[in-house]
Amino acid sequence: MSQDDPDTASQIEQSAATRESSCCTGVPEVEEDDLVADVQLLSALGNDTRYELVCRIGAAESDVCVCDLESAVGISQSAVSQALSRLYSAGLVTRRKEGSWRYYGLTDDAEQLLDTLDALRTNDE
Template sequence: MDTQHAVEGADGSDAREPSCCGEATQPLSERELAADVRTLAAVGTETRYEALRLIAASEDGACGCELEPALGVSQGAVSQALSRLHTAGLLTRRKEGRWRYYSATPRAERLLDVLDDTREVDND
């Protein structure tokens, strides 16, 4: 689609000049865009991002009680962070007795890998 801009010709007439840019189109559906924004917002605080990193680095998942001292925040803050990450589809959880263990989902692993890759490119 050719877009044009009106420009005044030398004789004062309205001439048309082709636009330098085409029209931007969104490659994602509104649903996909909203889901991506929710995912990024879920890791958008230092506590949630660090919690996700710690859990992803654990061999067999991590219990919320293990994260409290590592994150330096209250148990309530850890609980809220884990809940938000779980709701965003970045963590799975399993219950063993009275404890809940969290593991990173494949999507979370890929997201963290991409962040690692982009950081390495920036450092080159």
């Protein structure tokens, strides 16, 4: 069989078409709102201080006061408050006010993220 043979040329074209159709099928659509929300959440955790705050709040037995977090992470109360504000905006921490103090806890989403990260770390060992 030579390539000049019409049957061979047809088979070659069909084979090339089959490779293209099985290879280049496209990718699924991604919801823009979901993408934006996920990036906001992940970027809120993508800072050492904010991630440490989430871990420390998660390890506490109850909600944690800003003053306790300040001494634990060794940065100013203003910096802790800014980090917690970002975490709150991302839906990772809850906050409540008692007098002049604010107390922070984790949301269910943050707890699930920490559990997932713990599981991934455990799988790597």
